Amino acid sequence: MIRHLLSGADLDADTATQILDTAAEMATVAGREVKKLPALRGRTVVNLFYEDSTRTRISFEAAAKRLSADVINFSAKGSSVTKGESLKDTALTLQAMGADAVVVRHPASGAPHRLANWVDGSVVNAGDGTHEHPTQALLDAYTMRARLGRLAGLHVAIVGDVLHSRVARSNVLLLSTLGAKVTLVGPPTLIPVDWAARAGAAPAVTDAGPAAGSHPGTDVCYDLDAVLPGVDVVMMLRVQRERMNDSYFPSAREYARRYGLDGPRMRRLPEHAIVMHPGPMNRGMEITPEVADSPRSTIVEQVANGVSVRMAVLYLLLGGNNR
Amino acid sequence: MTAYLIKNVSVVGGAPTDLLIRDGVVAATGSGLTAPDAAVIDGTGLVALPGLVDLHTHLREPGREDAETVESGSRAAALGGYTAVCAMANTSPVADTAGVVEQVWRLGRQAGLVDVQPIGAVTVGLAGERLAELGAMADSAARVRIFSDDGHCVADPKLMRRALEYVKAFDGIIAQHAEEPRLTEGAQMHEGEVSTRLGLTGWPAVAEEAIIARDVLLAEHVGSRLHVCHVSTAGSVEVLRQAKARGVRVTAEVTPHHLLLTDEVVGGRGELASPALSPDWSPTASYDPVFKVNPPLRTGTDVAALRAALAEGVIDIVATDHAPHAVEDKECEWAYARPGMLGLETALSIALDVLGPQWDLIADRMSRTPARIAGLDGHGLDPAPGAPANLTLVDPAARRVIEPTELASRSRNTPYARMTLPGRIVATFLRGEPTVLDGKAVK
Amino acid sequence: MACPPAAHPSPERQPSVKVILASADVQRVVDRIAHQILEKTQGAADTVLLGIPTRGAPLARRLAARISTFEDVDVPVGVLDITLYRDDLRRHATRAVGPTQLPPGGIDGKRVVLVDDVLFSGRTVRAALDALNDVGRPASVQLAVLVDRGHRELPIRADYVGKNIPTALAESVKVTLVETDGADEVRLCGGTR
Structure with a gap:
């Protein structure tokens, strides 16, 4: 133990x-x-x-x-x-x-x-x-398992400020341990450099178990729309507004347009897919109220x-x- | 003044001979010397080197005497085989006036264990805004020739250009801490796989390389001397190689820790760059601030490039960046810990590991060249008749396990704790007076 | 508590292993307890059987099956995991928590018969009573055990006992069931008889 x-x-x-x-x-x-x-x-x-x-x-x-x-x-x-x-x-x-x-x-x-x-x-x-934030990753995994019945083989998109996110780090580790595939999505400025090196590479699908420090099931994509139709879970990360003043992205409006989850984007998800957020949310920034309050959202269950x-x-x- | 007769010692790796030290100089060399009045030291198996010279030491006095004093740092230096150290300017108050550099210089003379050569600040208060009175420091009793804002980069290109130009009047040299500050805001460790895993803000290699590239161009433009402190990346080595090939008057140093340790140790893993050295060693914990240093520990690729560059001469010297810190500044959260490591008492061991028993190369990288860069007359000279007796005796066959509590420094922040390192300093002489005998400080 | 199989006694310095109940005996004993429950509960009206894991759970299901065979009544069966109520948690590495499954009708106002394989110190039953208290309010609680081996440390007794086995403290009673172990048997191991 x-x-x-x-x-x-x-x-x-x-x-x-x-x-x-x-x-x-x-x-x-x-x-x-x-x-x-x-x-x-x-x-x-x-x-x-x-x-x-x-x-x-x-x-x-x-x-x-x-x-x-x-x-x-x-x-x-x-x-x-x-x-x-x-x-x-x-x-x-x-x-x-x-x-x-x-x-x-x-x-x-x-x-x-x-x-x-x-x-x-x-x-x-x-x-x-x-x-x-390992207990957050555990409760996220619990929520996915409760909603979708399994973790192995799930495809999870983690979207947003991955660079500064403790939730993302713990989720990448835990989800790969439990056999899910993770795609990190966000502007290149908010993806850690060594993970960003995988951007554009063929999705790393492997049968090998995850080794410590490497996550064979993790890849990176800068285009949210390309990822949505193929995922079981989309996990939106909170974006601190102060990142705007540090040139990670030009404006909240541009961020929301490229990486925010709104109704039309949500409808591109597969029928069964769920939407997660560790909270607290910036409604209108990374997630719109329509999405946050939809039946796909697990935010309260989390x-x-x-x-x-x-x-x-x-x-x-x-x-x-x-x- | 006692005379010393060292029997059967190898001078810088040569065939065993005798060395007679009298009246502060090497009086004679050769086989079968006798001197009835001299104390005899058996030098069998030992190597005599010109006293080591450290171009980059933090003695912390004035200001942080709880971490180190000129005297305790001098003693650590002597035990490490040094006869001269250059004391960095980031004290409190900052060594940016003739008054402070003279104070440090006098404290060094009082301690009498090594020659303490103060380095002056480039800018007032290390603030990077206005030039300090460089000429006044040069003209002072301390005769300052090296100027550095170490700990901070002289980031403003105009200020850097002016400093490089100005010190030409007294053959001064600017020692740059190469770190583009805007690229390292909040930086905690080398930017790479380990920093991503540990969630620590990255210190990208390019922040060092960009400044070195700019500075060699500036030095070339104004025809000045430039010295680059603690080079830490493979990319910096390439920039330096090209600059030297063009004839730019640039010299560079590397620290012992950047020659041995990688960023993996921050995560509590990792082996030494030289696996034969202490094969059983591994860090005991992750996020241990004893491994926090600026510039940060880099990757194995960088370490390999630095080792090769030192042997090749692209990097000119080993400098310790000996940076003592009080316990409370290291026994804390990583982000709140001060950067820096002890180095004086262990540097020669690391150089031995990197260069092997190439004594001429070791003498070059640790004594002759740093003495020349610093303009320290009387240091960096091989023990030969007539030369000042600034020398050290090394037992290359000895092995020792580093115990932080046994070090002479007031601080304990050595990254080499529990490692078994090669080589041991048996004796050190400063102008004919022993500062270390039988591996122990004389005073 | 490893207990060597009775069929293969080690040749030298034999640890004593004795079969107390063979397969057919176990079935007879279960049948008898089922009859006793029917008798004592007026046909198992308003009665719920709760098995205590591990072997109490299949025993409870068997009792319900036998009661159904004898009298054609369906007695609700559930499982009561007592791990989190044990008083010896800190003496062992953390124990895995098992599921607690109450029958759909719940236990409030019902007669609950707790079912376990061996009654020994009584501490397990004490934990079960506490657990029961937190999941509902039964009208009454009874206890059925396959074996009572004595050495009670708490004022607890069973309402239905398959077999009383006098034992020494150094001995251990090992119950195996088809559902959990592949065979029905009760063995007495160790000690110096």
């Missing part, structure tokens, strides 16, 4: 599948009158958030509480941290408080990895800089599934003696 969940690369196919299966059981709890399980009674989960992210924090909080863990919310904004306490000193404090798990959101890529060196408990990456998946992760990390 894994000790920390820092990256989508920490999960092999068996472990990832076990998390999704466990999440399916956890989901039944949401439908019961007593939405609580005693499995983590007496365990302490700290939510250490260095960035405001109410949605992610309450999702983890609900997950921990449904498993009867004690939850401590440590909002590092406006606490001693802004007075200059180092991450290491904070880690030692949490350690002294007996944290069994630390759920960390941090603006610096790799901060959860650093934290894992300094605490005995499990570390769960709840989003680090422009690196990864939020509900987030709690189940995070329950599964916390249970698998903390539910036994895994030392």
Whole structure:
């Protein structure tokens, strides 16, 4: 059993599948009158958030509480941290408080990895800089599996600011581990250089399992319209408006025209295809309200599934003696 | 002053001979020397090199004495076989006036372990806006000849041109930190597969190559000397090769770490560029800021090109970019960590790994040429009768495991922790006085 | 708890393995429990059988099948996974969570008969009672087990017992069923008899 969940690369196919299966059981709890399980009674989960992210924090909080863990919310904004306490000193404090798990959101890529060196408990990456957000990828995979019945063989387009997206990185890793094919779509300025090298290359379809660090099932396309008719899932990424001022693309209008998902584009998708978004959405920028509110959209389900998946992760990390 | 008689030592790789050191100079060489008043050192199996000269050292004083002082850095240098180091200007206050460079120069004299030659800032406060008083620093007691904004690039082409031209009046040289700032905003590591995987903002090779290309053209245009700090990419090597072929007066340095480590270590993986060296070594964790440095560690292809360029002479010298940092500046998130690595006490080992026991080449890349670039009279001279006794004795057969706590630097940020490195400095002499004996600092 | 097959005792220093119930015995015992349930529940009215994984689940289905054969009543059957309610979670590596499947009519107001293979310390049943409490409110709860081997650590008893087997603590009782293991058998292993 894994000790920390820092990256989508920490999960092999068996472990990832076990998390999704466990999440399916956890989901039944949401439908019961007593939405609580005693499995983590007496365990302490700290939510250490260095960035405001109410949605992610309450999702983890609900997950921990449904498993009867004690939850401590440590909002590092406006606490001693802004007075200059180092991450290491904070880690030692949490350690002294007996944290069994630390759920960390941090603006610096790799901060959860650093934290894992300094605490005995499990570390769960709840989003680090422009690196990864593995529980988001798990809940996305869960949502796809729930809607489409499988993951192996699915073709998923991830559209938008891939360069700065932790959601995209984790999804690329996890989806290739689980046998889905990913096409990254966006303006060349927002596709990481080494992935962009694959643009225009023949789609890399291979039977070989994904090796660490390479994703044989991942390719790149700059033309959204060319991709849409052949995908099962289209995942729209949030585009920060400030990217506009840094010459990644000329204007919001041009971005929306080339890479936004609107009604006519949605109708080019296969009948069964679904539309995902990790939220929060820029309606009118990367997605129009017509699409966001359509039956193809899984955006609300994704939020509900987030709690189940995070329950599964916390249970698998903390539910036994895994030392 | 004690005299020293070194018996059976190989001078820069030559046949074993004896070396007599007296009154600050090499008094005699030859077999079977005797000197009843001299302390005898058995040099069997050792190699005598001209004292090493580092063109790129951060001593942190004044300003960050918790990380390093002129004295502690000098001691680290002596233990690494150095007899002279050039102290970079990015102190606090910045070494951009005659007052600060003289202070550093005097502290170096007081410590008396190596000659500390201050480097002056090119621009006031390293801000890249106005020229510092370069002439005043040149005329000061410190006799500054190298000017550098290291840590920052002199990015403005007009300012760079003026600086290159201005220092011709006193045979000065501009040492450029080649980094196009607009291409490296927020950069954290080499831009490539690993930076994509780790989600760290990339520092593209082209940001270095573009500045070097511009600067060699500027130097050519105004007929000035240019020195390029810490060259890190294969593309930079090609730019330099072409410039040198055209006769541009450009010299270049490479750091030990860029000769050995690749960007893969940032992700907690990766082997050394020289697999025979410490084959069991691997990083213990990912995102360990001990590997954060500017310019960043590059790919294996770059490292191979740098090793070849150093041997070939396209890159002229090894310079350490010894950059001590306090623990709290490294035990933190990658993005918040300061860039830089220790280098003085390990540089010769890496050079030995890259160049092998080609002692003439090592003496050239680590002593003669840097002394010539810096204009340091009395350094970079092979031990021969009449030459100042600035030399170091190396045991090439020794192997040592690097333990950060055993280093003389005040800081611990060595990237070579737990590696087994070849070669050991047995003794170092500065003008005939030992600064290191039996591998230990004398004071 | 590995238990060597009874048919091939190791030649030297034999760990004792004894067959307590052979295949035909297991079927007879299941039949008897089915009859007892019918008798004690007035024809299995308002009764739900919930098997505790792993082997309680097929046992519950067999009981329902036998009850149907004997009296032509369909007793709803479900599965109650108790993993998340165990009191020894921290003593082992994380256990996989299994599915809980309640019959379509639910369990509220019903008589629930929990079904398990072996009753030992009573801790599993304690966990099952807690789990039951969180999924509904039955009118009453009963317990049916194939084997009661004693050594209770909690005040729990079974309403229906296939066979009482006096055991030493060092011994283990191993139940195999066709559905899960390929054959019906109850063996007593280990100890020094």
